[in-house]
Amino acid sequence: MLVNQLSIHNLRNLDNPSLSFSSHLNIIYGPNAAGKSSLLEALYILGNGRSFRTTKHNKVINDEYNDFTIFAKLESSGIRHQLGFSRQRNGETAIKLNSEPVKRLSTLAKLSPVQILSPEQYDLLVKGPSSRRKQLDWGVFHVEHSVLSLWQKCHKILLQRNQLLKRQSPYKDISIWDKQLVTLSEQVTQLRQAYCDKITPLFRQYCQDFLGQYDLSLQLYPGWSDRKDIGLQQIYSEQFEKDKQLGYTQSSIHKADLKFVLDQTKRAGDYLSRGQQKLLITAFKLAQLKVMQEYGRQTPLFLLDDIGAELDAHHQQQLLNVLANQPPNQQTFITCVHLEPLKPLIEQYDDVKMFHVEHGHIKEVSVDAAAL
Structure with a gap:
């Protein structure tokens, strides 16, 4: 499973970004409450039809709009697809795969599996x-x-x-x-x-x-x-x-x-x-x-939300060591406030994309520009 491009409209505070990703490692950094987790939330919705942060669908929609839409170009089992998902305030959803309507959420699960490690998961x-x-x-x-x-x-x-x-x-x-x-x-x-x-x-x-x-x-x-x-x-x-x-x-x-x-x-x-x-x-x-x-x-997306908030420095490093040894077909997304702890991981990847998030605006930046 590989997400190449993603467009998001009216989801939380995000400023309707259109992004292209690395097939290996993607780092999303910025201050707290900037919108980093909302990007992961959009990716998670693509594979599950629901948020990992809330069961209340209205919370995901920007207050000024009546629905949100996510559109992705992705590869699943070696085949390229275009996938669109939208949800209205009344709970109605619309899913389109290669312009054809899809009725079952299980289709999303098969097409775009997502594994996530986030603060919401630690109460399991x-x-x-x-x-x-x-x-x-x-x-x-x-x-x-x-x-x-x-x-x-x-x-x-x-x-x-x-x-x-x-x-x-x-x-x-x-x-x-x-x-x-x-x-x-x-x-x-x-x-x-x-x-x-x-x-x-x-x-x-x-x-x-x-x-x-x-x-x-x-x-x-x-x-x-x-x-x-x-x-x-x-x-x-x-x-x-x-x-x-x-x-x-x-x-x-x-x-x-x-x-x-x-x-x-x-x-x-x-x-x-x-x-x-x-x-x-x-x-x-x-x-x-x-x-x-x-x-x-197929291999799922791996979303790691807010790595610095829940694990101490020693265990962060242990986790990063595991991530540094992932197979080449594993696409990973990590959000963080501070980049410094991720420097050893980033140095082990040839294909890295970095995105800075502030006030809902997501901008791709070079590794050099991120001052690593």
Whole structure:
């Protein structure tokens, strides 16, 4: 995945920039609140259809306008495309790929995968399982696209099952759906587990690099507890009366969680300091990036927002050392306030573009002009 050119209109405080990027390393620098993160936000929206900074779409649109538009020229799986995305204040979106309308956001995800490490991501350990599950499924999807179809089928059956539960239907009516639900749930869980098996050794290695003495690992909770080893079909049978009472299915892939574990048994979020949690999430995101590079259909954009705000100088340098050894097809975008810490990284790249941002205005500058 490679973004060659990007035009942005009416997004936050940005002054409608049109930019051309390096295929390798892009540095965006300037004072706080200048608009640096808004540029990364536009790139993220291209691959996800939503912001990483807010769930309120209106916040992304410039106050003086009723919509924002992003247009990109990019290469995906070696093929050149033109991609446009716009969103109105009422929430309506329009997506065009090579001038043809696109209805599904999953098309964006396949076309332009994006991995991001930003201050908003560092709460992953202490948030509810939904955020971790989404991050897990993002990785699974980009390694095995078939998981989306399985997940969607599973979701439809769960909706049907829950409707029957709310109607107080007898189990014989519900058991018909359970057989399909069990098969699909097991298939989704197998793909999730296969992904965890791929990412775990990389995650452990990065944790060793960043956190040293801690024994950290990943564990997949499938969405149900099977301590008796009876299987999901039997669990549904035994939980039926309780499910009917509640009006929904207690055990399903929609309850899954990716657990970060310390010393094999402890929840890492309960024992690690805030700073250590940030390092753990950094290790996790880097491991996801590496898995995408090795097993994914294509390499994602890597967006690193505000590197100086969340990591101390020592760990910044460790992260920069990792970034200095990325494969040649990895396109990276980094925002920062101060350029000096990035100097060793910039010197290791032949193809670097630098952009200065101030009051929403983005200007490309030469490396020499940036006074490195």
